Amino acid sequence: xxxxxxxxxxxxxxxxxxxxxxxxxxxxxxxxxxxxxxxxxxxxxxxxxxxxxxxxxxxxxxxxxxxxxxxxxxxxxxxxxxxxxxxxxxxxxxxxxxxxxxxxxxxxxxxxxxxxxxxxxxxxxxxxxxxxxxxxxxxxxxxxxxxxxxxxxxxxxxxxxxxxxxxxxxxxxxxxxxxxxxxxxxxxxxxxxxxxxxxxxxxxxxxxxxxxxxxxxxxxxxxxxxxxxxxxxxxxxxxxxxxxxxxxxxxxxxxxxxxxxxxxxxxxxxxxxxxxx
Numbered sequence: 161x162x163x164x165x166x167x168x169x170x171x172x173x174x175x176x177x178x179x180x181x182x183x184x185x186x187x188x189x190x191x192x193x194x195x196x197x198x199x200x201x202x203x204x205x206x207x208x209x210x211x212x213x214x215x216x217x218x219x220x221x222x223x224x225x226x227x228x229x230x231x232x233x234x235x236x237x238x239x240x241x242x243x244x245x246x247x248x249x250x251x252x253x254x255x256x257x258x259x260x261x262x263x264x265x266x267x268x269x270x271x272x273x274x275x276x277x278x279x280x281x282x283x284x285x286x287x288x289x290x291x292x293x294x295x296x297x298x299x300x301x302x303x304x305x306x307x308x309x310x311x312x313x314x315x316x317x318x319x320x321x322x323x324x325x326x327x328x329x330x331x332x333x334x335x336x337x338x339x340x341x342x343x344x345x346x347x348x349x350x351x352x353x354x355x356x357x358x359x360x361x362x363x364x365x366x367x368x369x370x371x372x373x374x375x376x377x378x379x380x381x382x383x384x385x386x387x388x389x390x391x392x393x394x395x396x397x398x399x400x401x402x403x404x405x406x407x408x409x410x411x412x413x414x415x416x417x418x419x420x421x422x423x424x425x426x427x428x429x430x431x432x433x434x435x436x437x
Contacts (some may be wrong), residue, residue: 168418169195170229170328170355173425174203175213184425185217191427193226195434198418201258201295201328202233215248222253229295230254231285233262234274242274246288254408256293259284259319259327261271276315278322293370296320298327298354300341301334304375313344320350327352328420331359331376333403335410353417358408360421360429361400364389401429405436412437 176182188235189200202217204210219262221228230249249257261277264414274280281294282341296319299312306312322326332338342354359376361367364386371378378386382403389395408419 165434166412168198171197171200171421172422173200175210175217182202188425199227199229199256201229201231204233216255219252222325228254229256229258232260233260234280235262236272238273243287250291260297278318281319281322281324293325294323296324298329298331300329300337301377316345317348317350321344321351325352327354329357331422332359332381333379333407335407339414354417355418356411357420357422360404360433362397362429364396364403401432405433408433408437412426
């Protein structure tokens with residue numbers, strides 16, 4: 161496969177829950193490494209519920225000779241627990257973290273010693289200096305829990321000023337939202353790279369469920385087209401490839417510094433989008 165993409169690429173995986181899932185993800189990674197990713201990130205369940213799986217997957221990626229970033233969330237965490245995890249990751253050879261506030265496990269009240277992701281970023285910087293490259297999340301369409309767009313922009317600026325090196329966005333399908341967000345935060349003094357997060361469209365039910373949960377907007381024309389395909393998965397996938405490849409083209413042409421693919425532990429859609437680029 162031709163890997164001379166217009167911009168650097170990174171990939172996100174989630175920790176598998178079964179031995180079969182572990183084997184499948186190994187095969188998926190082997191295929192996706194054709195893209196020569198800058199790094200692969202591994203997600204972290206609510207309240208750190210997948211920590212063992214996250215760290216195991218990160219270890220495997222490092223052993224395969226690829227840079228790995230661990231997601232790192234602080235809901236319910238203490239300074240001591242975060243300190244211990246940072247030491248573990250450093251000993252593993254991890255050089256990059258995706259620092260997030262994270263989700264509470266269902267049934268939990270708020271807890272822990274960190275209220276916001278910016279608190280976590282500041283603590284990591286204080287404890288570890290420049291040992292880690294710190295990524296934070298960005299929400300071009302506004303965080304679903306933000307009181308207003310301005311409050312959300314300020315929260316992002318605070319995370320960057322606390323010590324973040326770069327940001328990865330929530331996925332979106334409207335490139336204007338991304339470019340507007342980048343312009344707005346640059347005007348507020350932020351100059352770190354903001355990398356668009358790309359979600360391939362392979363299943364309409366899964367996409368609609370995810371998007372309702374995380375506040376990502378699916379433009380009405382895309383939603384209606386997907387609904388019109390019904391159970392015709394081949395048409396959904398073909399349409400999804402066209403839409404997302406076109407989005408990536410717009411982002412690259414508009415100056416996006418890189419692309420971060422939410423792989424969902426699958427390889428086919430990401431490889432095809434990259435091939436079209």
